[in-house]
Amino acid sequence: MRDDPTERHNAAFDPAPWESDGRDAARGATNALRDALARAGMTDDLPSLRAESNAFGRGFVGLGHTSPAGAGRLAELLRTALATGLEELARSGPPDRPAALADIDVRADRADADGGMPCAVHDHTWTRATDGVGALAAQLTTLGLDSDFPGLSAAVGASGVSVVRLGPVRPQAARILAELIVSGAEAEAETGRDRRRAVTAEARRPSDRVTH
Numbered sequence: 145m146r147d148d149p150t151e152r153h154n155a156a157f158d159p160a161p162w163e164s165d166g167r168d169a170a171r172g173a174t175n176a177l178r179d180a181l182a183r184a185g186m187t188d189d190l191p192s193l194r195a196e197s198n199a200f201g202r203g204f205v206g207l208g209h210t211s212p213a214g215a216g217r218l219a220e221l222l223r224t225a226l227a228t229g230l231e232e233l234a235r236s237g238p239p240d241r242p243a244a245l246a247d248i249d250v251r252a253d254r255a256d257a258d259g260g261m262p263c264a265v266h267d268h269t270w271t272r273a274t275d276g277v278g279a280l281a282a283q284l285t286t287l288g289l290d291s292d293f294p295g296l297s298a299a300v301g302a303s304g305v306s307v308v309r310l311g312p313v314r315p316q317a318a319r320i321l322a323e324l325i326v327s328g329a330e331a332e333a334e335t336g337r338d339r340r341r342a343v344t345a346e347a348r349r350p351s352d353r354v355t356h
Contacts, residue, residue: 164201165201165203166197166201166202166203167195167197167201167203168203169203169315170195170196170197170203170204170205170315171195171203172315172319173195173203173205173315173316173318173319173322174193174194174195174205174315174318176318176319176322177190177193177205177318177319177321177322177325178193179322180321180322180323180325180326180329181193181325183325183326183329184217184221184325184326184328184329185329186214186217186218186325189210189211189214189217189218190207190208190209190210190214190310191208191209192206192207192208192209193205193206193207193208194206194208196312203315204312204313204314204315205312205313205314205315205317205318206311206312207310207311207312207313207318208309208310209299209307209308209309209310210276210307210308210310211276211306211307211308212272212273212275212276212306212308213276214276214308215276215277215279215280215308216275216276216279216280218280218283218325219279219280219282219283220328221324221325221328221329221332222280222283222284222287222324222325222328223283223328224327224328224331224332225323225324225325225327225328225331226283226286226287226324227331228327228328228331269300269304269305269306270298270300270306272306273298273299273300273306273307273308274298276298276306276308277296277297277298277308280296280308281293281296284296287324289317289320289321292313292314292317292320293310293311293313293317294311295309295310295311295312296308296309296310296311297309297311
């Protein structure tokens with residue numbers, strides 16, 4: 145049987161293993177982020193979270209979109225995680241991506257919002273969207289993750305709904321985000337426990353009042 149050069153070519157350039165690795169990395173990071181969001185009570189804040197892969201087999205985590213309140217909550221968790229000393233974790237990603245805050249698009253996509261919406265309503269929803277983006281962008285920049293979120297942007301829909309678009313990110317960036325969310329949630333929980341213990345201890349202290 146003669147050797148078919150076409151078959152040799154197809155075997156040599158079979159993208160299946162690379163595609164599989166990319167998908168597996170994306171799935172693993174997506175699951176880690178899903179679990180972190182659940183731990184922080186944010187199961188409904190990223191409704192479009194999913195694993196993706198492009199035509200070249202590279203895996204990505206599609207974060208989709210969130211509300212301005214969801215973006216604010218993420219920013220709060222990142223701020224708390226930063227305070228607990230996880231800056232080094234956030235900066236551990238490979239430096240092969242251009243880091244520039246200018247890559248973050250904080251302009252709203254008004255293309256969907258020009259359907260006759262009253263100006264006052266439009267301005268309100270626009271402000272909410274950009275405020276959510278600004279809060280999250282500030283924390284991502286402080287943590288050195290700004291270049292990993294080039295799709296971060298604000299949008300206002302024709303129905304007047306404010307949306308914060310998060311876009312796709314690398315699996316490694318998604319895992320770092322998951323670690324920061326868990327750290328922030330745990331720090332908040334510990335702070336809550338400390339406050340409860342302090343209140344309990346105060347309640348159990350003997351009264352300083354003098355009785356006759």
